[in-house]
Amino acid sequence: xxxxxxxxxxxxxxxxxxxxxxxxxxxxxxxxxxxxxxxxxxxxxxxxxxxxxxxxxxxxxxxxxxxxxxxxxxxxxxxxxxxxxxxxxxxxxxxxxxxxxxxxxxxxxxxxxxxxxxxxxxxxxxxxxxxxxxxxxxxxxxxxxxxxxxxxxxxxxxxxxxxxxxxxxxxxxxxxxxxxxxxxxxxxxxxxxxxxxxxxxxxxxxxxxxxxxxxxxxxxxxxxxxxxxxxxxxxxxxxxxxx
Amino acid sequence: xxxxxxxxxxxxxxxxxxxxxxxxxxxxxxxxxxxxxxxxxxxxxxxxxxxxxxxxxxxxxxxxxxxxxxxxxxxxxxxxxxxxxxxxxxxxxxxxxxxxxxxxxxxxxxxxxxxxxxxxxxxxxxxxxxxxxxxxxxxxxxxxxxxxxxxxxxxxxxxxxxxxxxxxxxxxxxxxxxxxxxxxxxxxxxxxxxxxxxxxxxxxxxxxxxxxxxxxxxxxxxxxxxxxxxxxxxxxxxxxxxxxxxxxx
Numbered sequence: 001x002x003x004x005x006x007x008x009x010x011x012x013x014x015x016x017x018x019x020x021x022x023x024x025x026x027x028x029x030x031x032x033x034x035x036x037x038x039x040x041x042x043x044x045x046x047x048x049x050x051x052x053x054x055x056x057x058x059x060x061x062x063x064x065x066x067x068x069x070x071x072x073x074x075x076x077x078x079x080x081x082x083x084x085x086x087x088x089x090x091x092x093x094x095x096x097x098x099x100x101x102x103x104x105x106x107x108x109x110x111x112x113x114x115x116x117x118x119x120x121x122x123x124x125x126x127x128x129x130x131x132x133x134x135x136x137x138x139x140x141x142x143x144x145x146x147x148x149x150x151x152x153x154x155x156x157x158x159x160x161x162x163x164x165x166x167x168x169x170x171x172x173x174x175x176x177x178x179x180x181x182x183x184x185x186x187x188x189x190x191x192x193x194x195x196x197x198x199x200x201x202x203x204x205x206x207x208x209x210x211x212x213x214x215x216x217x218x219x220x221x222x223x224x225x226x227x228x229x230x231x232x233x234x235x236x237x238x239x240x241x242x243x
Numbered sequence: 244x245x246x247x248x249x250x251x252x253x254x255x256x257x258x259x260x261x262x263x264x265x266x267x268x269x270x271x272x273x274x275x276x277x278x279x280x281x282x283x284x285x286x287x288x289x290x291x292x293x294x295x296x297x298x299x300x301x302x303x304x305x306x307x308x309x310x311x312x313x314x315x316x317x318x319x320x321x322x323x324x325x326x327x328x329x330x331x332x333x334x335x336x337x338x339x340x341x342x343x344x345x346x347x348x349x350x351x352x353x354x355x356x357x358x359x360x361x362x363x364x365x366x367x368x369x370x371x372x373x374x375x376x377x378x379x380x381x382x383x384x385x386x387x388x389x390x391x392x393x394x395x396x397x398x399x400x401x402x403x404x405x406x407x408x409x410x411x412x413x414x415x416x417x418x419x420x421x422x423x424x425x426x427x428x429x430x431x432x433x434x435x436x437x438x439x440x441x442x443x444x445x446x447x448x449x450x451x452x453x454x455x456x457x458x459x460x461x462x463x464x465x466x467x468x469x470x471x472x473x474x475x476x477x478x479x480x481x482x483x484x485x486x487x488x489x490x491x492x
Contacts, residue, residue: 061393082396092391095409095490104405108395134490 010071010083010157011037011189013058019066020053020213028053028213031067035158040180040190042204042221044197046236049210051193052089055160058191059086081109085156089163091147093135098127098146101135105150117153125149125179141172148179152188159183161192165199177203197237201225209233268460273467279441280461284468287445290358290432291425294365298373299418301366306377307403310385321378327371332364333430339364340434356437361445364431369421376417380410412487419480426472 013035020028028050035041043051056062058069060076069076076084094101102121106114122128125145130138135146144164151159164180165173173196180203184190194200200207200221207224209217209232216230228234272280309321341347343355343363354360384406385392392402407414429447436443438452446465453462 056390059394061390082394086390086394088390092388094388094405095487105395108392108397136491137489 008073008078009037010073010076010078011035012072013158014070015054015058015067016070017067018054018057018064018069020050020057020062021065026213028057028064031210031213031215033208033215033218035189035191037157038184038187038189039205040184040192040203041206041208042200043191043193043208043210044195044200044236045210045216048212050213051210052162054210055086055162055191055193059084059160061086082154083156084158084160085151085154086160087144087147087151087162087164089166091143093138093143093146096135097132098122098135098138099131101146102150102153106153109154111154121149121153124152139172140167141169141175144168144172144176145179148176152183156188158189158191161190163193163195165194165196173199197225209236211236262459262463265459265463269462269464269467272460272464277464280464282441283444283446283449283465286358286443287426287447290361290445291365291422293362294425295369295418295422297362297366298369298421302370302373303377303407303414304403306374307381307400307407309374309378310381310406311399311402321375324371324375324378328375330368330371331430332368332428333434335367336364336431336434339367339431343435355435356439356443358436358443360435361432361443364435365425365428368428368431369425372421372424373417376420377407377410377414380413380417381406384410412483412490415483416480416487419476419483423473423476426476427469 015031015033015035018028018031019026031050031054043054045051053062057064060069076082094104096104099118099122102118103114106117111117119128122131125148127142127146127149130142135143138146148159148161148164161180165176168176177199180190180192184203190203192203204221207217207219207221208215209219209224209228209230211230211232217224217228217233219229224233225237228237271277309317309324339360340355342349343352343360344350345355354363381403385402388402388406388409389398392398392405397405427447429451432438432443432445433448433451436445436448438444438448444452446469450462450465450469453459
């Protein structure tokens with residue numbers, strides 16, 4: 001899980017001048033930041049700012065028109081295996097049991113002893129009792145937990161989460177936040193988007209604030225909330241609508 | 244005119260009297276496992292099951308390819324295949340007849356009027372159903388799963404096993420529909436099989452022949468088996484969709 005000393009790491013991640021265009025519109029414009037090892041970084045901003053797109057670009061699901069996503073080692077892989085994982089806003093649940101969802105991911109990445117690893121992940125995230133249930137019959141909170149367990153089982157150094165508690169009730173949200181804190185405490189690097197400013201304060205050490213496809217702020221969480229530099233961030237925190 | 248109506252009534256009366264006796268004789272054929280009767284049922288099932296198996300072997304990969312690929316003319320191809328689902332069996336039979344007839348491209352194989360010819364004709368009938376259903380099912384699943392599977396490095400053909408497995412219940416229903424279509428059709432097997440006694444005579448062609456000859460017991464007995472088969476197929480399809488709905492959430 002936690003990379004041992006001396007083991008190569010894909011981090012820091014260097015995002016440099018990302019440009020993304022769709023149908024003539026510039027959705028991301030010159031987005032640059034560096035993500036070192038460890039900690040929770042929150043990617044925030046109003047709807048349509050480009051938060052999810054930034055995660056997808058980092059994960060390699062889409063290609064930018066300009067700029068680059070640079071990993072410390074190779075292309076984000078070590079020994080041929082992707083070392084960063086992503087949990088989507090709406091968890092993708094295969095039409096199989098909870099356990100089979102874990103097995104599928106482990107086997108796709110050719111992990112040895114997948115059954116063993118699946119059981120460890122089930123136990124780690126309190127899903128053992130649900131192992132045989134069809135995954136799509138789980139509650140929203142349970143599905144999100146399974147999605148995180150599935151990503152965790154792939155032993156990523158960097159876990160990207162796209163609004164992990166967007167559709168969850170307060171109880172499930174608290175569970176997910178506890179999980180994220182625990183993973184960060186174990187040394188996993190977290191990059192997450194969220195709309196919940198309270199969640200940012202509770203979880204993150206660093207804030208990346210995106211507005212209209214541009215990175216307006218990159219600050220430690222305390223400074224971001226106390227003394228935002230950009231007028232957009234000030235307006236966002238004040239709850240003024242931004243377009 | 245008066246006389247004609249009277250005749251029609253009388254003949255109806257006679258047929259319905261016959262029908263009662265015929266029904267008894269038909270049930271007799273079914274419960275006593277009459278050898279000729281069993282031979283016909285056996286051949287029908289063998290031909291249709293083989294055709295469905297072949298259609299699945301060809302149609303599942305083709306449907307998967309069609310679901311995941313993008314090329315010019317794809318939409319036209321999809322419309323064509325959807326249209327072929329309604330291909331009249333006699334036309335499919337005619338098409339295969341022309342292929343297999345002595346002067347046709349596959350004539351030298353000497354397959355016309357054999358069970359193999361019937362399998363080919365029924366495969367042609369079932370194939371569009373399998374391709375269209377696989378295409379539709381997998382395309383929908385791919386929309387939903389695309390990002391997750393790509394994230395796991397499963398894109399293109401590497402995604403196909405996952406998609407086929409997760410579409411298993413819908414695909415099973417499609418194969419059952421294909422089986423239903425093939426086992427009920429008469430036109431295609433009649434044209435390419437020739438309805439030769441003890442060789443290419445299936446349930447449907449026997450019913451057509453024996454009814455026109457007036458030998459109702461055999462026709463009715465086979466009709467009962469066909470109806471039971473249809474019921475069984477529908478029950479299986481219903482069960483598959485119920486179990487599928489459970490997994491689909």
